[in-house]
Amino acid sequence: MDDVLLAGPATDVCLRLPEPVERGALRRLVADAQARLAETGLRPGGAVALRLPPSLSYVVHLLAVWRSGGQAVLLDHRLTDHEVDRALERLHPQVVVAPVRAGGGALRVFVDVTAGLSAYSDRSAGSPHAVVQLSSGSTGPSKVIGRTAEDLVAEVRRYTEIDGVARPGERIILLPSMVHVLGLVGGLLYGLHARVELVPPERLSGDAVLAAIAAQDSPATVLGVPFHIGLLASTRPPAPLPQFKRMTTGGELVPAAVAQAFADRHGVPLGNMYGMTEVGVIGTDLYGRHRPSITPAPGIEVREVDGELLVSCPASPYVGLSDPTRWADGWLRTRDAGTVDPVTGLVTVRGRLDSQVSVGGLKVDLTEVEATVAALPGVAAAVVVYDNGITAYVQPDGPLTEDALDKQLAERLAGYKRPRTLHLLDQLPRTTTGKLVRATEALRAATP
Template sequence: MDRPTENLTAQDPAWVDDVLLAGPATDICLRLPEAVDRGTLRQLVGDAQTRLAAAGLRPGGAAALRLPPSLAYVVNLLATWRSGAQAILLDHRLTDHEVDRALQRLTPQVVVAPVRTGGGALRIFVDVTEGVTAHSAQPAVSGHAVIQLSSGSTGPSKVIGRTAADLVAEVHRYTRIDGVALPGERIILLPSMVHVLGLVGGLLYGLHANVELVPPERLGGDAILAAIRAQDTPATVLGVPFHIGLLASTRADGPLPQLKRMTTGGELVPAATAQAFADRFGVPLGNMYGMTEVGVIGTDLYGRHRPSIMPAPGIEVREVGGELRVSCPASPYVGLSDPSRWADGWLHTRDAGTVDPATGLVTVKGRLDSQVSVGGLKVDLTEVEATLTGLPGVAAAVVVYDDGITAYVQPDGPLSEEVLEKLLAERLAGYKRPRTLHLVDQLPRTTTGKLVRAVPVLRAAAP
């Protein structure tokens, strides 16, 4: 795109054609599993624009998309933007109550939702026939191109807006990161495209850079390996730590010469897990740090700096009073004025961390509220959590402070509290060890696969 992008608005739809849909009509951009070329995608987007306009969508308005990952989702998202309107992304797993609250607050002109869905519960991309219904005649509540709800891993969801200029800038940022999938290669996409990693790091970057987007047919290790093997071109697996377990538990029947790397966002992967992945598959497990508010912040795609990351091009990170802050020219929050979250061009991440003045490397040390005092001694709950997740027989763990250090542990096979306490006693000082241990069959996770850290939710999950 040669035109300046700094002042792009949702009402300037040309960026969709310039940045996302340009290219030869015969180039394959999606495999769902049927191949979709750019000419077909452009035609489908145009048809969807007509349907959205007939239902009442106007430039400057908004369309709420309550669709599962599907070709219908991709088409209606691009059609909304191409119509000069705002896209409100509602995860299809939200309850009717949650959706109604969002619609009352954000007043879209139209709502796009499934009329029929097929393909099975474990399908990553499903077959959807969508319907479009009128909802209001009001304009969008803001000038953002996209509205997303935060994952809510530590509390209530926030309403976050990003401008067209911001999205385009992040897409271009990806093109300058060493280690991302290159033109002519493939992204095996595992996270949802409703959320920032799958949306920008997967869909938008893939369309812009001529990288084929290939969701596996099902959410399972065998299906992921099959997707990697399906073509001869290099493949990068994009997911979150939850997906590492899917691959680790699956027997790779022969070499995988197409596999280039796996890149994970979300929680930091323990060093032992990363090394085990590299030993097994012979490729690096890359790490990506980001937030819904700004997208990708930093990466370590070759696994050279673990647990640190290098800020992405065009991103500035500071450490102020032990908190990481990220450059962000305008507040990303819709209807929220909270200087503890954003002020003076800086996003307060509420993550603890450091920035090396010599190398610029950023080390994320967990949430600020993970630092607690026990008997006058400082304890970092992320250290306790990392120790737990590194123990044999532990699939996942969350450590919080709830009238004392409390650990919620999801076993990977037979495990008892007595065994856990013995192993921890060998590895952690007494004041750091959990006062209470809960073994749970399945730790609660957000719709993006992140472990939930809200104490009431964790208490409800415990036996």
């Protein structure tokens, strides 16, 4: 781990929170945390559950677990006690690290945390993985996913071969959570390895992100998810920002209107990444040249089988689960619909595979319907599902009625494609990573 993540001159600044954290200081903090983990009961081959918000303490303890030869179980700090207890009972870590004090407001991206360590069990980790994560759960219950040290190292090195990522001497303005794969590997691990300075903005606001870009002269890449694109699209820079080189987004497909609003506002490339917790980055289009298509990342093979995208994956990534409908013979079924161009190799993601439904014998792509609804004036976000008929859950952006919405849709969609039921919600449910929840039961529960 030291060679991949912690090597380099001691005086190199690797994090700015906003005070600079030099590489030598980070190494000392990791060594101290490693000693505390051992005192609390961590042994080589054991697991540590990290239930910490984004913070220097999170980074230090994550690296200390790996340096100790342990498995890191990453639990989003926003999970409920019930969800955490279920995860702990299943994964039986030797040590749990959780905050005993946290400073800063709710909108702080990184917070000041004092971590408490407690012994939990004396059992070894149940799998050989270096990290265990829970999937976002946007379409159903979260899956427990493990990745080996070799897999993580391979992905970090894969990033170094991708055209358009931040390079040594540059900065990443880090917005996504480091508990999940984009922020963890594309932000933290790649940044440490490539000697790219990681700069979380002080707060999750458009003004704070632009202030973080302006704070130094070195080139800056903003790493985020579609929610953050909308945030920046609605924020006007107070002055020109020549340091702002690009924004890269992962997570969901970016609506065309949002991408255009961002481009009009900032005039920098909006890159797209496609990946999964199970395998990390799958493909990229970091200059926005092929939107919505992507180029497979180096070392990744993608193929299309019956309209579904399959990704090369040597071993099953699932912990305690053998499901041939998800992984078999070195291939992971993404459950995403898409195509692979036989000439260029470009991959086009069409949305969830289960978005194809039949209405009166006619095929309807719910992704198309959802994109149409989301693009309407007065709509901030939308989710379209099939629930005894096409059903749209809509979060308005200002005054909006179901009748007005239905009239607009009648002008844009054929009758058989139009939602039979419309629900207006003050706030659509989202996962902890900011993705819109598409599980029908959760959407029903959120409806007044």
